[in-house]
Amino acid sequence: MASFDHRKYTPAKPVPLDQRQWPSRTLTRAPIWASVDLRDGNQALLEPMSVEQKKRLWALLVKVGLKEIEVGFPAASQPDYDFVRWLIETDQIPEDVTIQVLVQAREPLIARTFEALEGVKQALVHVYNSTSTVQRERVFEQDQAGVTAIAVQGARWVQEYAARYPQTEWRFQYSPESFTSTELDYAVAICEAVMDVWQPTPERPCILNLPATVEVGPVNHFADMIEYFVTHLKNRDSAIISLHTHNDRGGAAAAAELGLLAGADRVEGTLLGNGERTGNMDIVTLGMNLYSQGIDPRLDLSNPDEIIQVCTECTGLPLHPRHPWVGELVYTAFSGSHQDAIRKCLRKQDDDEPWQVAYLPVDPRDLGRDYQAVIRVNSQSGKGGMAFLLERDFGISLPRWMTLELAPHVQRASEQVTGELSSEQIRDILMGTFVAAQPLSLQGYRLDRDGAERLQVTLGDGSRRLQLEGEGNGVISAFMAAWQRHSGQTVSVVDYGEHALGEGSDASAIAFVQLNVDGQRVCGLAEDGDTVSASLKAVLSALNRAGVTVADGAPHETATA
Numbered sequence: 001m002a003s004f005d006h007r008k009y010t011p012a013k014p015v016p017l018d019q020r021q022w023p024s025r026t027l028t029r030a031p032i033w034a035s036v037d038l039r040d041g042n043q044a045l046l047e048p049m050s051v052e053q054k055k056r057l058w059a060l061l062v063k064v065g066l067k068e069i070e071v072g073f074p075a076a077s078q079p080d081y082d083f084v085r086w087l088i089e090t091d092q093i094p095e096d097v098t099i100q101v102l103v104q105a106r107e108p109l110i111a112r113t114f115e116a117l118e119g120v121k122q123a124l125v126h127v128y129n130s131t132s133t134v135q136r137e138r139v140f141e142q143d144q145a146g147v148t149a150i151a152v153q154g155a156r157w158v159q160e161y162a163a164r165y166p167q168t169e170w171r172f173q174y175s176p177e178s179f180t181s182t183e184l185d186y187a188v189a190i191c192e193a194v195m196d197v198w199q200p201t202p203e204r205p206c207i208l209n210l211p212a213t214v215e216v217g218p219v220n221h222f223a224d225m226i227e228y229f230v231t232h233l234k235n236r237d238s239a240i241i242s243l244h245t246h247n248d249r250g251g252a253a254a255a256a257e258l259g260l261l262a263g264a265d266r267v268e269g270t271l272l273g274n275g276e277r278t279g280n281m282d283i284v285t286l287g288m289n290l291y292s293q294g295i296d297p298r299l300d301l302s303n304p305d306e307i308i309q310v311c312t313e314c315t316g317l318p319l320h321p322r323h324p325w326v327g328e329l330v331y332t333a334f335s336g337s338h339q340d341a342i343r344k345c346l347r348k349q350d351d352d353e354p355w356q357v358a359y360l361p362v363d364p365r366d367l368g369r370d371y372q373a374v375i376r377v378n379s380q381s382g383k384g385g386m387a388f389l390l391e392r393d394f395g396i397s398l399p400r401w402m403t404l405e406l407a408p409h410v411q412r413a414s415e416q417v418t419g420e421l422s423s424e425q426i427r428d429i430l431m432g433t434f435v436a437a438q439p440l441s442l443q444g445y446r447l448d449r450d451g452a453e454r455l456q457v458t459l460g461d462g463s464r465r466l467q468l469e470g471e472g473n474g475v476i477s478a479f480m481a482a483w484q485r486h487s488g489q490t491v492s493v494v495d496y497g498e499h500a501l502g503e504g505s506d507a508s509a510i511a512f513v514q515l516n517v518d519g520q521r522v523c524g525l526a527e528d529g530d531t532v533s534a535s536l537k538a539v540l541s542a543l544n545r546a547g548v549t550v551a552d553g554a555p556h557e558t559a560t561a
């Protein structure tokens with residue numbers, strides 16, 4: 001029988017808060033950040049980081065601006081121990097950075113932890129034990145008093161060992177691990193019992209870290225738990241309330257945000273969210289969430305590509321291309337209406353006004369991304385995207401009527417390749433469709449400008465040369481007159497456009513034309529170093545596309561428009 005049965009699970013119990021405050025609050029500043037990349041992130045890896053990898057990640061964490069960094073569980077493994085020793089012995093820890101280490105509430109582990117920290121100027125010792133109902137009953141087989149005794153004993157050991165190293169400025173942190181599965185009044189009571197040992201003050205507060213070790217409930221429920229905790233804790237002002245959320249339900253960042261609204265001061269997480277199971281709270285996501293609300297995150301997130309490179313190389317885990325804020329595709333629009341809106345908004349966006357660009361919640365340039373990647377063309381794209389790419393990459397600015405002509409050709413090609421079209425491919429489609437050099441080609445011309453334009457043009461069709469003459473008020477109309485006279489066709493210019501390509505001596509011209517040839521509308525284009533040639537060739541390419549043939553006639557004709 002299938003076991004997919006929701007009745008197996010129990011919902012989170014409502015938190016008894018009559019007048020919850022957090023929903024009416026707004027975040028206005030960044031929390032105290034703490035990185036657990038080198039500990040929680042590391043313990044989640046199939047192959048934990050080597051000391052060299054930890055050194056590299058450490059350098060990044062410091063560069064990003066993290067001031068509290070949990071560097072490991074030194075009593076757990078030799079590499080963790082060695083890394084802490086390296087930090088201390090080679091003086092790697094900046095004055096304004098505090099390292100933090102994790103340890104269980106067990107004396108031999110605590111002893112080893114302090115040994116690892118010998119000689120450090122300042123450090124945070126983080127002790128934890130599980131407090132959840134299920135762990136009390138099934139893992140520790142202890143009642144609440146028994147589990148509280150473990151925590152209190154752990155706190156005492158930490159304090160006693162710290163006293164043996166008076167040259168270090170110690171700070172203490174306690175986590176009731178699995179807080180979210182712990183009865184709230186009990187969570188408050190066990191934290192108060194630990195505080196009774198440490199006797200923190202508002203000047204020398206301890207840290208109480210409340211983990212969603214496993215995210216088992218909705219994010220609003222987590223916020224309720226935090227508000228309940230902070231409003232029921234004695235000596236609230238002697239504790240920094242820290243959050244440590246995991247992403248089992250996909251809500252780690254949201255839970256942390258709401259938890260901050262509910263009264264927390266500090267947040268633990270990892271860069272890009274590596275960590276146990278679905279990961280820890282992603283510091284980059286939360287930082288960017290704040291940034292995009294106009295709040296200074298007090299972290300330097302301006303180079304996510306470096307963050308991605310170091311994190312993925314140290315953890316061996318790839319980043320999803322749609323990872324919030326920094327994934328490869330998150331500032332890319334494929335769909336036509338989005339591309340159109342982005343293009344129009346970007347044109348109107350001034351640097352000194354608040355950011356207002358549809359579909360782009362922040363300016364990609366803030367993250368070192370340019371607009372290159374913003375618009376990409378596939379079968380979901382409309383005409384705006386391809387026009388944008390032609391202009392951006394080749395300086396080809398299509399007149400609107402030409403864009404409309406080109407769009408179905410690009411659409412067909414994108415459906416055939418069933419993927420993305422590069423700007424080179426779009427340019428090839430443009431040229432392949434509208435530049436037709438057969439059967440007529442331009443062999444030469446002479447233009448006299450004495451009031452009216454008198455054009456003498458030599459065409460070839462492969463085997464014969466044809467010389468036509470015409471007069472008009474512009475070179476195109478002179479050519480039309482010449483061709484009409486020669487062929488007997490009714491030809492008129494419906495639309496015309498041209499512009500320079502490039503600058504200086506390398507500049508060339510591109511001309512676009514739409515003709516009406518015996519009632520049939522047909523477009524052509526041409527590029528040439530000479531503006532007149534570009535115009536004449538564009539007309540010829542439209543004529544060729546209309547299927548003209550060189551009618552028998554006099555080899556030399558003159559006409560006037």
Ligand SMILES: CC(=O)SCCNC(=O)CCNC(=O)[C@H](O)C(C)(C)COP(=O)(O)OP(=O)(O)OC[C@H]1O[C@@H](n2cnc3c(N)ncnc32)[C@H](O)[C@@H]1OP(=O)(O)O
Pocket residue numbers: 040043073075076077103104105106109128129130139140150177213
């Ligand atoms: C949610 C978290 O991320 S918490 C951090 C988890 N991280 C890690 O555990 C990574 C590093 N840990 C390790 O490498 C190992 O656990 C070690 C080296 C620290 C200790 O290993 P071991 O001595 O084999 O003990 P292990 O961790 O399996 O725990 C077993 C014993 O410690 C007790 N224990 C577990 N956690 C705690 C704790 N926080 N405080 C006090 N006792 C604890 C268990 O009840 C168990 O007791 P028992 O042997 O009397 O039944």
Ligand SMILES: CC(C)C(=O)C(=O)O
Pocket residue numbers: 040102128175177178209211212213214244246
């Ligand atoms: C040690 C604690 C804070 C932890 O990592 C967790 O509960 O996830």
